[in-house]
Amino acid sequence: MKGIIFDVGGVLRDSSGEAMFYSFQQAFESLGVPYTLTLTQTRHLRALENINSIRRFIHAYLVAKEELASLLDLPYQEAYQRAQEYLSQEVDQDLVHNIHLKFHEIRMKPEVVSLIKPIPKNRTRFLEQLSRQFPLGIVTNSRRATLENELGEDLRFFKAIIAHEDLKHKKPHPEGLLKASQALGIKPSQGLYVGDSVSDYRAAQAAHMPFIAVLTGSLNQRWAKDLGILTLPDVSYLLISEADL
Numbered sequence: 001m002k003g004i005i006f007d008v009g010g011v012l013r014d015s016s017g018e019a020m021f022y023s024f025q026q027a028f029e030s031l032g033v034p035y036t037l038t039l040t041q042t043r044h045l046r047a048l049e050n051i052n053s054i055r056r057f058i059h060a061y062l063v064a065k066e067e068l069a070s071l072l073d074l075p076y077q078e079a080y081q082r083a084q085e086y087l088s089q090e091v092d093q094d095l096v097h098n099i100h101l102k103f104h105e106i107r108m109k110p111e112v113v114s115l116i117k118p119i120p121k122n123r124t125r126f127l128e129q130l131s132r133q134f135p136l137g138i139v140t141n142s143r144r145a146t147l148e149n150e151l152g153e154d155l156r157f158f159k160a161i162i163a164h165e166d167l168k169h170k171k172p173h174p175e176g177l178l179k180a181s182q183a184l185g186i187k188p189s190q191g192l193y194v195g196d197s198v199s200d201y202r203a204a205q206a207a208h209m210p211f212i213a214v215l216t217g218s219l220n221q222r223w224a225k226d227l228g229i230l231t232l233p234d235v236s237y238l239l240i241s242e243a244d245l
Contacts, residue, residue, distance in 0.1 A: 001210070002190040004130065004238065005137040005160070005180050010196035010217020011235060012119055013150050016043045019107065019115040027103040028061070031095065036066040044072055047218040049172070049198045051083050058099050060086040076198075076226040116150060119216050120236045127157040129239055135159045135184045139176035139193070139203075141167075160184050172202030177209055194235060201229055 009015035021039040028035040037045070045068060046052045051060045061068055063086040071079040106112055120126055130136065137160035140147065144163045147155060155161065160183035162176045169175045174188075181188045193204040196217020204211035213219050216234045224231045232238070 001192050002186045003135045003137065003184040005139055005177060005191055005193045007195040007200050008138060008140040008142055011194055011214055012123060014117045014119055016217050019112050022112060023103050023107040026106050027099050030102055031099055037069055041069045041072060043218055044220045047197055047223055048080055048083050050080060050087060052197060052199060054103055055096060055100050056087060058096050059091055062091045063089045076223040120234055124154055126236055127154055131157040137180040137184050138162065139180050141170050172199045172206065174203050174207035177203055177207035
């Protein structure tokens with residue numbers, strides 16, 4: 001391994017936790033739709049590739065309501081198919097649109113942004129140490145302004161940063177990983193992509209890059225096992241002791 005590339009949300013910042021849950025809860029309920037999912041259910045349901053976008057998750061919830069949580073009891077492929085059935089059913093698209101707008105309005109409030117914590121807690125020290133061992137990169141669907149706002153000075157540890165504005169094709173397309181590996185001066189097969197979702201895994205597969213998922217984001221252990229994805233509790237487990245070098 002000659003370089004490590006990171007996704008950001010759920011990997012280096014806890015964007016799939018309290019802030020995400022609160023934004024969904026308030027957005028639905030402000031438009032008269034009770035939101036019955038828990039934080040943990042909300043986090044892990046969005047590991048499903050077909051409902052991991054905000055708009056599609058809203059659509060699926062409006063169809064299934066509390067029944068959506070039962071997908072977590074199914075093997076990954078069965079859960080995916082059930083979610084696809086929900087998406088095939090008609091819903092009020094004006095309501096989807098309005099909940100979507102409200103979600104982003106709430107998500108950008110300073111008091112909600114403040115709920116997003118770094119991963120790990122000592123992220124700056126972690127990245128400083130890891131960057132001495134490997135060149136680091138970022139591939140994310142987030143915008144650069146979001147990265148600058150939420151990672152701040154920690155961006156200095158990354159030699160390659162590929163964000164929303166740099167991509168014609170978003171994950172699971174491999175474009176971002178191919179660009180990042182080129183910027184780091186390594187072959188895709190010499191890198192490691194660290195993500196938290198099935199979409200991240202698919203992108204790594206398409207780029208022929210090794211992949212590992214951390215369990216601080218959307219993917220849970222059961223679905224990771226179903227798909228044959230290796231996991232770590234969090235990114236701090238990537239650090240190699242001096243004795244191992």
